[in-house]
Amino acid sequence: MNLDRPVSPDPYSQLPRVATLEVSSTSLVNDAQLPEENVFNGWGFSGGNGSPQLSWSGAPAGTKGFAVTCFDPDAPTPSGFWHWLLVGIPAEVTTLEAGAGTSENAPRGAFHVANDFGGKRYDGAAPPAGDRDHRYLFAVHALDTDDLGLDNTASAAVTAFTMGAHTLARGVISATYSA
Secondary structure, X not given: OOOOOOOOOOHHHHOXXXXXXXXXXXXXXXXXXXXXXXXXXXXXXXXOOOOOOEEEEOOOOOOOEEEEEEEEOOOOOOOOEXXXXXXXXXXXXXXXXXXXXXXXXXXXXXXXXXXXXXXXXXXXXXXXXXXXXXXXXXXXXXXXXXXXXXOOOOOHHXXXXXXXXXXXXXXXXXXXXXX
């Protein structure tokens, strides 16, 4: 593994500025180690592969829905690695309980888009063995629409691109993990 590669910038700092949501979690501590229950189960990892609890507040007027994503900008790819894309979250929802990263536990009306593992769910951290700490950016996006015009066949890149044009506010809580 080439540990001499530069650290990727926070991808959200590269986007147009939007208002800030407050994001908190009973599962995660910002900038601390990702708990094992949120680590992938497979590829040599034995984590719980469960999504963390997330809560948010401070959505601006005009918010009609939310999306929640988890992105690893430190993956050794040119495009990072998407671990979770949950869209269509109703505007009245401001908390996801731990485990909401499955279709059975997602809020009514919300759906998962395929992550970079190919699953339509949350799949946890799984950085290459021996690589440096990776950052896992759990972002809540307040959207000006309740329908992005996507379905669960959209790619992660198209979903992120489409959300960008509809994001009113965003909040991020970050965790790290290395194998």
